[in-house]
Amino acid sequence: MSGYDSLNLGEEHGHRIDALKRSQDTFERNTDYALSNLTSKLFDIEETVERLEDRGRSTTRRFDTLETDLNEAKESAEARSDELEESISATETGLERLTTRVSALERHLRQAEGAVVVDLDVDRGGKLRGLGLAVEEGLAAEEALLSAHQRNVLQIRITHYQQARQALAGHRSTVRDAAAVLASTAAGDRRRKKAEQEFTKAAAEAHKSQERIGRLAESAQGAQAEQAADHARRAKSAATIEAGQRARTQLRVRLRSRLSDALTGTDLLPVWFTTALGPTAPPRRAEEWLETALDVLAYRVTHQVTDPVLALGSAPNASQAPRQAARFKELKRDLRDWG
Template sequence: MALIRPRPAPDTELHHAVLQLRNDVEDLGGAIADLPDRFDTLNSSLADVRNALHLVERRSEEAELTAQDLAALVKRLNARVEWLERNIRLQSDVPEAELDALDRRELELAQVAEEGHLAKAGLLQAANRSSLEAAVSAHAAAVRQHSHHREAAIGASEVLADTHRDDPRHSAAVEEFELAVSGLDETRKRLRGLAAPALEAAELLAADEENQVAVADVIAEGERAWAALQVRLRARVADAVGGGALLPSWFTSVLGPMPAAQDTRAWMDVATSLLAYRATYAVTDPVIALGLPPVDGENPRRRAWYHQLRRQFDDLDRAALS
C-alpha cells in the first residue's frame, strides 16, 4: 500500500514564497547599491577611450602637418636646386652632357627597332588570337557533335529496317533514332550561329599567320636593334652621371641630376627609355623632355610610350619622397 504524504499547509507554502521574495528583494537592493560604483568604472573607461581618441587625432594632425612641411621643404629644395643649376649653367665653364648627340649608328638602331615594334604591333595580340581560336574550336566541336548524331541516326535506321516491330532491338532503335534526330536539330541550330564567327575568325587567323611570316625578319632585326640601342644609351647616361657632367635641362626637369641611392636601376631604366624615345621620334625640345604630346590619330605606339614614361616619372618622384 503506497504511503500518502500529507500536502503542506497553505500557510507553509506562502511562508516559503515570502522568504524567496524577500531574498530576491535583498539581491536587487545589493545590485542597485553597486550601480554607482559600476557607473563610475564605466565613466572612467569612457574617459580613457576619449583621451585615447584625442591622442590619436592629435598625432594624426601632427603627422599631416609633418607631411605638409616635408612637401613644402621638398618644393623649396627643388627650387633651390633649379636656381643653383641655372646659375651654374650661366656662370660655369663646366660643359653640358650632350645626351641627345647620338651618332649615326644609334639613330639607325632606333629606326630599325621602331620598325620592328610597329610590325609586331600589327600582329594579333595573344588575347585576340585566343578569342579567335576559341570561336573556331567551338564551331569544330559543334561539327563533330553533329556528325556523331548523324551516324547514330543512320545506325538506328539500319536496325529499324532489319528488325520487326515486336523485336526489342526495334524499340531500342526507335528511342535511339529519336534522340539522334533531336541532337541533329539542336546542333544544326548551333552551327548556324557559330558558322559566321568561325569563318571570320579563321580568315583573320590565316591572315595573321601570313603576316607573321612576312614580318618575322623585321621583328627579329628590330629586337636585336632595340637591345643594342638600350646598351649604348644606358652606357651614355652612366658615363654622364658617373663623370659628374652637367645634365641637360630637359633631362633634369623630369629625372633630377642623379639617381636616388635606393633605386638606381629603375632610374637608369627610365632615363634610357627617355633617350630612346627622343631618338626614335626626333624630339629636340631643349626644355620639355618628351616634347609635345602625341595627338589623336598619331602612332598608337608613340602615344602608349609617351604615357608610360609620364607614369614612370611620377613613380620615381613618389619613390624619392617615401
C-alpha cells in the same frame, strides 16, 4: 451534576488549557525562529545589495577613469597629429626653399665659366637612332599580328564547327544502324520498337545538326582564313620582331651606361632632364625612376627630340604618327610621378 462530574470537567478544562498553552508556546517558538531566519536573510540581502552598490560605484569610477584616459589619449594624439602636420608643412616649405636654392645654384653653375652640361642626346653616326627605329619597326610588326585572345576566339569558332560535324556524323551513324535493324526484323520483333525510337530521335538530331553546321560553316571558314593570314604574317615578320627585341636590349644597355656615367659624374645634367625627372633617383623607387629615364632617353634619340627644356618635345600629330603619339601620352603620364 455530582461533585465527581464537576471534578472531571475541571480536570478536562485544565488539560485543554495546558494543551493550548503548549500550542501557543510552540507557535511562538516557530514564529520567533521564522522571524529570525527572515531577519538573517534580510541582513544577507542588504549586505549583497551594499556589495553590488560598491561594485557598481567601483565600476562607474573605473569607467570614468577609462573615459578620462581615453579623452587624454585622444587629445594627445590630436596634439601630436597637429605637430606632425606642422612638421610636414615645415619640411615641405624647407624642401621648396632648398629646391629653389639648388635651382639658383645650378643656374649660377651653368653661367659659370667652364661649366659643362652632359649631352644625353648625342648620337654619333646615328647608331642609337638606328636601334630605336629597329625597335619601333619590330613593335609595329608585332602589333599587326593577332593577339592571343583573338587567336583563341578564332579557334573556338573552328572548334564549334568541327564539333557540329562530329555530332552530325554520330546521328547519321545511329540512323543507319537503326534502319538496318528495321530492314532485317519482322513487325513483332522486340528490337524493332527500340530501333524505331532511335531512328526517329537520331533523324531529328541529324536535321538540327545539319542546320547548325550551315550557320557555323561560314564563320569557321572566315576564322580559318584569318588564322592562315596571321600565320603568314608571323612567318614574314618573325625576323623583324626578333631584330627589334635585340635592338631594344642593345639600346637600353647603351643608354643605361650613358645615364649611369652622367649621374655619377661631376658635369651638370640637362635642364630637360632635371625638370622632368629631378637631379637624381629617389631612394625608394630608384629602379622605376631609372626605367622611366631610359624610356625618355630612348624616345628622344629615336624621334630625334632635341628640345633643351621639354623632355619629350612637342606633341606629335596623332594622324601622321599614331604610334609616336601614343608613346608620347604614355611617357607624359609616367613623368607625372617624378617631375
